[in-house]
Amino acid sequence: MSASDTPKRSMRTPLGRVRNLGAAHSGTGDFWRQRMTGVAMVLIMIPAIAVIMMLFGRNQAFAAQTLGSLPIAIIMLFFIVASTWHMKIGMQVVIEDYVHNEKLKLAVIMLNNFFSIAVALASIYAILKLSSGV
Amino acid sequence: MALSIVHRATGIALYVGTLLLAWWLIAAASGPAAYGYVLAFTGSILGRLIVFGYTWALMHHMLSGIRHFVWDLGYGFKANEREALTWGALIGGIVLTVLIWIIAYAIGGVR
Numbered sequence: 001m002s003a004s005d006t007p008k009r010s011m012r013t014p015l016g017r018v019r020n021l022g023a024a025h026s027g028t029g030d031f032w033r034q035r036m037t038g039v040a041m042v043l044i045m046i047p048a049i050a051v052i053m054m055l056f057g058r059n060q061a062f063a064a065q066t067l068g069s070l071p072i073a074i075i076m077l078f079f080i081v082a083s084t085w086h087m088k089i090g091m092q093v094v095i096e097d098y099v100h101n102e103k104l105k106l107a108v109i110m111l112n113n114f115f116s117i118a119v120a121l122a123s124i125y126a127i128l129k130l131s132s133g134v
Numbered sequence: 135m136a137l138s139i140v141h142r143a144t145g146i147a148l149y150v151g152t153l154l155l156a157w158w159l160i161a162a163a164s165g166p167a168a169y170g171y172v173l174a175f176t177g178s179i180l181g182r183l184i185v186f187g188y189t190w191a192l193m194h195h196m197l198s199g200i201r202h203f204v205w206d207l208g209y210g211f212k213a214n215e216r217e218a219l220t221w222g223a224l225i226g227g228i229v230l231t232v233l234i235w236i237i238a239y240a241i242g243g244v245r
Contacts, residue, residue, distance in 0.1 A: 035203070035206065038199050038203070039203070041196065041199075042196060042200065045192075045196060049234060053234065053238040053241060054241060056176075057173070057176075057177070059166070059169070059173075060162060060166040060168075060170075063162045064162050064163070067162055067163075076159075080155075083148075083152065084152065087148065090145045090149070091146070091149055094142060094145075094146065119152045119153065119155075119156050122159075123159045125160075125163075126159035126160045126162065127163075
């Protein structure tokens with residue numbers, strides 16, 4: 001039912017009609033996922049930063065061996081998935097706030113998805129390659 | 135204090151910075167030659183500045199994000215509470231960044 005179908009004396013308040021619909025007109029799914037991936041990032045940040053600090057300035061052999069070990073590979077995969085997902089949603093919010101031309105907005109949102117997925121896949125591929133030792 | 139724009143700005147910086155993370159991981163998976171370029175970059179003055187800045191952006195964005203979680207849960211809306219949360223994120227972000235780099239230099243391969 002569109003807004004124009006709404007009778008003038010609707011019992012629904014203006015707030016009730018727009019609730020759950022943000023600038024994307026798509027409800028609260030991304031709002032929730034943004035929070036969920038944000039909490040995930042806070043949790044995974046400590047082990048992930050510890051790994052990166054450990055490898056800081058060391059050579060490739062040590063980095064490859066460390067990143068390929070089971071617990072560290074899983075920490076890094078978790079970090080990659082949570083961060084790229086979180087940043088995809090965050091950037092979409094920024095785009096929806098500032099890009100008002102509808103076609104351009106769709107194109108930029110699409111680019112945002114491509115970029116985020118490309119970064120995620122490239123990073124995941126690297127970790128899996130290191131884990132399988134090929 | 136209007137730091138919500140800093141949350142956004144650090145978020146955008148981190149977004150672009152994931153290219154660095156992906157480059158580092160791919161280089162590690164590719165071999166010593168590719169990894170040499172990463173080490174040369176992160177060892178340069180510009181590289182160090184970028185990685186240090188990236189650390190700050192990450193720490194500030196995290197603490198600023200926790201501030202948003204507090205608000206999401208319905209707390210911290212009084213003027214003095216908002217100020218405290220904002221200053222906490224601002225100062226905490228700098229403190230954590232410096233702390234991380236002290237530890238990184240202590241335990242890492244760079245002296």
